[in-house]
Amino acid sequence: MYATSVVQVGLYGDVGAYTAAKGGLELQLTATQYFIGLGAGMLAGAVLATALAGILGMGMLGLRGHYFAIGTLGLGIAAAELAAGWDWIGAGSGMVPPQFPGAFDRTLVFYYLALVLAAATFFTLKRLRRGRFGLALNAIRDDEDKAEAMGLHTVRYKTVAWCVSAFFTAFAGGIVGNIVGFIDPRTVAFAGVTYGVWMVLMTVLGGKGTLWGPVVGAVVFHVTQELFWTYLLGWQRVALGLLIVLIVVFFPKGIVGYIRDRWPEKFGYTVDESASGADAGTAQQGGTR
Amino acid sequence: MSPLLEVNHVSKAFGGVQANQDISLQVADGEIVGIIGPNGSGKTTLFNSIVGYHPIDQGSIKFADEELSRLRVPHIARRGLLRTFQQTRIYKQMTCVENMLISRPHANETLPSMLADFDDADYQEANELLELVGLYAKRNLQAGDLSFGQQKLLEFAMALMNKPKMLLLDEPTAGINPTLINGLLERMLYANRELGITLLVIEHNMRVIMSLAERIYCLAHGQLLAEGAPETVRNDSRVIDAYLGGQ
Numbered sequence: 001m002y003a004t005s006v007v008q009v010g011l012y013g014d015v016g017a018y019t020a021a022k023g024g025l026e027l028q029l030t031a032t033q034y035f036i037g038l039g040a041g042m043l044a045g046a047v048l049a050t051a052l053a054g055i056l057g058m059g060m061l062g063l064r065g066h067y068f069a070i071g072t073l074g075l076g077i078a079a080a081e082l083a084a085g086w087d088w089i090g091a092g093s094g095m096v097p098p099q100f101p102g103a104f105d106r107t108l109v110f111y112y113l114a115l116v117l118a119a120a121t122f123f124t125l126k127r128l129r130r131g132r133f134g135l136a137l138n139a140i141r142d143d144e145d146k147a148e149a150m151g152l153h154t155v156r157y158k159t160v161a162w163c164v165s166a167f168f169t170a171f172a173g174g175i176v177g178n179i180v181g182f183i184d185p186r187t188v189a190f191a192g193v194t195y196g197v198w199m200v201l202m203t204v205l206g207g208k209g210t211l212w213g214p215v216v217g218a219v220v221f222h223v224t225q226e227l228f229w230t231y232l233l234g235w236q237r238v239a240l241g242l243l244i245v246l247i248v249v250f251f252p253k254g255i256v257g258y259i260r261d262r263w264p265e266k267f268g269y270t271v272d273e274s275a276s277g278a279d280a281g282t283a284q285q286g287g288t289r
Numbered sequence: 290m291s292p293l294l295e296v297n298h299v300s301k302a303f304g305g306v307q308a309n310q311d312i313s314l315q316v317a318d319g320e321i322v323g324i325i326g327p328n329g330s331g332k333t334t335l336f337n338s339i340v341g342y343h344p345i346d347q348g349s350i351k352f353a354d355e356e357l358s359r360l361r362v363p364h365i366a367r368r369g370l371l372r373t374f375q376q377t378r379i380y381k382q383m384t385c386v387e388n389m390l391i392s393r394p395h396a397n398e399t400l401p402s403m404l405a406d407f408d409d410a411d412y413q414e415a416n417e418l419l420e421l422v423g424l425y426a427k428r429n430l431q432a433g434d435l436s437f438g439q440q441k442l443l444e445f446a447m448a449l450m451n452k453p454k455m456l457l458l459d460e461p462t463a464g465i466n467p468t469l470i471n472g473l474l475e476r477m478l479y480a481n482r483e484l485g486i487t488l489l490v491i492e493h494n495m496r497v498i499m500s501l502a503e504r505i506y507c508l509a510h511g512q513l514l515a516e517g518a519p520e521t522v523r524n525d526s527r528v529i530d531a532y533l534g535g536q
Contacts, residue, residue: 130406131404131405131406131407132390132391132403132404132405132406132407133403133404135383135387135390135391136391138380138382138383138387138391139380139383139388139391141382142379142380142381142382142383143378143379143380143381145378146374146378146379146380147380148362148366149340149362149363149366149371149372149374150371150391150392150395150451151363151366151367151371151394151395151396151451152363152391152395153363153395153398153403156398156403157403160400160403160404209382264431269384269429269430269431269434271426271427271429271430
């Protein structure tokens with residue numbers, strides 16, 4: 001999953017950002033034109049990124065572990081170099097998304113756009129997690145060999161997962177490109193010191209493999225970042241690094257993961273003492289427990 | 290009638306070690322067949338060859354008249370030939386019910402069915418099978434928290450959930466206490482008689498295999514040593530030699 005995140009920023013984030021930016025090229029746009037361009041651009045970006053994830057996924061997701069990480073890293077580099085060499089999208093000098101029309105408050109518009117996207121992502125994932133898809137991914141995480149031995153279409157599930165994340169990350173990329181106001185191909189592909197690492201960090205902080213983990217992680221991350229920035233100016237990155245180490249050492253499963261392990265009953269991991277369920281009719285046979 | 294599983298002259302070597310040499314065996318539909326042999330005699334290698342875990346050097350493996358030796362693990366599993374592992378493998382961070390639900394058959398998987406919810410029938414079946422192996426009360430516990438014996442039972446139930454035509458069990462009773470073994474024995478017979486699942490079982494526990502299997506193959510040093518009814522194999526002097534190391 002770390003590797004996926006790397007590629008998501010590296011590849012889909014910037015693909016999305018570019019297409020959204022391409023949505024309207026004329027400089028002076030009316031509000032209507034701007035928002036149509038933005039909407040169409042983000043949608044096109046999402047579709048393109050999803051399709052690309054599907055195609056690349058079929059090839060890449062047969063790899064596992066370190067090989068997958070290295071492979072996706074390579075994809076990220078390739079994407080950056082391709083973008084940096086392509087004149088049509090500004091090549092190495094990057095690209096400036098169309099100017100925001102003056103009639104609205106820019107920050108507010110993108111704030112709500114991002115909020116809607118976050119909510120949409122959250123509820124879509126919540127829905128997907130509940131069904132076969134969620135369990136299949138969990139199964140692959142726990143033991144991929146076993147999943148294969150049980151006949152699970154592991155590559156197919158992983159490819160769909162990649163497509164889903166590419167879809168949402170592309171929207172995020174479109175928004176980020178417009179917020180920042182300038183897209184530098186190499187920085188976007190390797191946002192090492194910014195959201196490239198942050199994204200993974202938020203997930204690890206909150207608890208990977210959980211629904212609320214990344215949400216909690218993002219909140220905790222930003223709050224601590226602000227605190228460090230305010231009170232430990234000059235040392236804020238050191239403090240942040242220290243926090244990461246502490247989290248990884250003491251809470252390897254993240255905040256939500258830790259809470260779940262600490263109070264498993266609250267999450268429904270209980271022994272059912274009434275025990276004789278189903279209409280199976282088969283009595284509890286002795287000597288089985 | 291042609292046998293359900295047909296292994297013909299299969300050989301497999303790892304470097305200089307000849308793990309399987311010219312092994313042939315047949316399992317008819319509905320049968321329970323045992324494989325015995327000392328440690329390192331190539332039993333698990335044979336299982337791995339059958340389910341497509343590694344390619345074989347020579348020979349052919351047919352399941353329901355279809356050649357398997359070129360297919361890979363998940364494809365073979367979807368055709369209804371399933372194996373359990375000697376070192377029990379379950380999904381440790383998922384609950385027992387979840388372990389069961391995700392083990393439903395995957396033969397006809399489409400995008401809509403991948404994204405679908407589980408329906409009541411799935412839950413019903415999962416619960417019934419958990420009941421069968423006596424884990425119903427613990428269905429909401431994480432599978433990794435179960436004892437080793439219970440994990441083996443869970444793995445067995447997961448295999449049944451997959452509705453295989455044939456099940457290869459690799460030492461199903463290893464590491465399980467004697468009381469539990471009796472329960473497991475009953476359930477293997479139940480799976481065979483009531484659910485119509487053909488069984489091929491690797492087993493070291495002689496009492497278990499003698500009362501379970503209708504026919505037994507004995508391997509030693511990668512070669513097929515003897516085959517026949519449990520009584521015949523047990524009294525075969527070559528088998529006794531192989532186990533006791535005599536000449």
